[in-house]
Amino acid sequence: NAGVTxxxxxxxxxxxxxxxxxxxxxxxxxxxxxxxxxxxMGLRLIYYSASEGTxxxxxxxxxxxxxxxxxxxxxxxxxxxxxxxxxxxxxxxxTGDRSYEQYFGPGTRLTVx
Amino acid sequence: RKEVEQxxxxxxxxxxxxVAFNCTYSNSASQSFFWYRQDCRKEPKLLMSVYxxxxxxxxxxxxxxxxxxxxSLLIRDSxxxxxxxxxxxxxxxxxxxxLIFGAGTRLAVHP
Numbered sequence: 001n002a003g004v005t006x007x008x009x010x011x012x013x014x015x016x017x018x019x020x021x022x023x024x025x026x027x028x029x030x031x032x033x034x035x036x037x038x039x040x041m042g043l044r045l046i047y048y049s050a051s052e053g054t055x056x057x058x059x060x061x062x063x064x065x066x067x068x069x070x071x072x073x074x075x076x077x078x079x080x081x082x083x084x085x086x087x088x089x090x091x092x093x094x095t096g097d098r099s100y101e102q103y104f105g106p107g108t109r110l111t112v113x
Numbered sequence: 114r115k116e117v118e119q120x121x122x123x124x125x126x127x128x129x130x131x132v133a134f135n136c137t138y139s140n141s142a143s144q145s146f147f148w149y150r151q152d153c154r155k156e157p158k159l160l161m162s163v164y165x166x167x168x169x170x171x172x173x174x175x176x177x178x179x180x181x182x183x184x185s186l187l188i189r190d191s192x193x194x195x196x197x198x199x200x201x202x203x204x205x206x207x208x209x210x211x212l213i214f215g216a217g218t219r220l221a222v223h224p
Contacts, residue, residue: 031210042117042200042214043157050210058211090156094210100145102212104156 002026004105006091012111013081021076021108023091029103030096032074033058034066036087037107043090049074051096081112114139117215119201125221130191134218136184136201143213145204146177148186151217152197160186160199191222 004025013019025032030051035043045058049068063085065077074093078085088109092102119136126132138146146163161168163175163184174187184201198217205211 033211035214040121040216042115042216044214045211048211096210098145098210100147100204100210100212101159101162102210104158106156 004091004093004103006089006105006108008108009106010109012113013078014113015082017081018077018079019081020078021089021091021110022073023075023105024073025091025093025103026072027093027103028071029093030071031094032068033092033094033102034064034074034076035090035092036060036085037090038087046076046089078110081110083112086110086112115215116140116213117201117203119215119218121216121218123219123221125223126191128191128193128222128224130222131187131189132191132220133188134186134199134201134220136186136215138182138184138201138203138213140203140206140213141179141182142206143203144206146175146184147202147212148173148175148184149200149202149214150197151200157200157214188220191220193222193224196220196222 033048034046047066052071091105094102148160149157150160151157167176172189176185201215
């Protein structure tokens, strides 16, 4: 099993460009999440999807949109990238029951110049 | 006040040392507690859950004090391979398995 996969691993964007980060899991998990991680700060939740067909805002949703394409895939879109969105982005998934354990993808390192 | 607070470190310890990390959380309604480990430039991975009665997994011992809203992790007989950042994590009450992550405590174990 691959677990949680993310593409791309690295990306450099110019201010104002758009891009979509892709995430897929093969563990048949119901819930999926997008986080960003910045130096000195904990992982911050951007958006999450409790189950297929639902999405909700997390702590820092501004400037992002998401799509839960099917049970396996959850994408994150930056419509107009800003330097403040330079970060490492992690996708995660969990069963959605109260076990709470989340499994993370390897991350995408994004730089916006 | 941050929802989960940790000493950022770094903790620099020799091999074989015992080291303890502490964490406080602000929401008394949180019910589930964890320690995650994150290696440099890698994704976080679950190290262990933290139970009210305290629990041990090999060289690692986790303790929870609900009254003080305090969680600890003790690592005995440190190995070079224990060098990593340790994230204190609590559940967000009322959420769909939402977790709140501390910023992490960095541990460097040297020969």
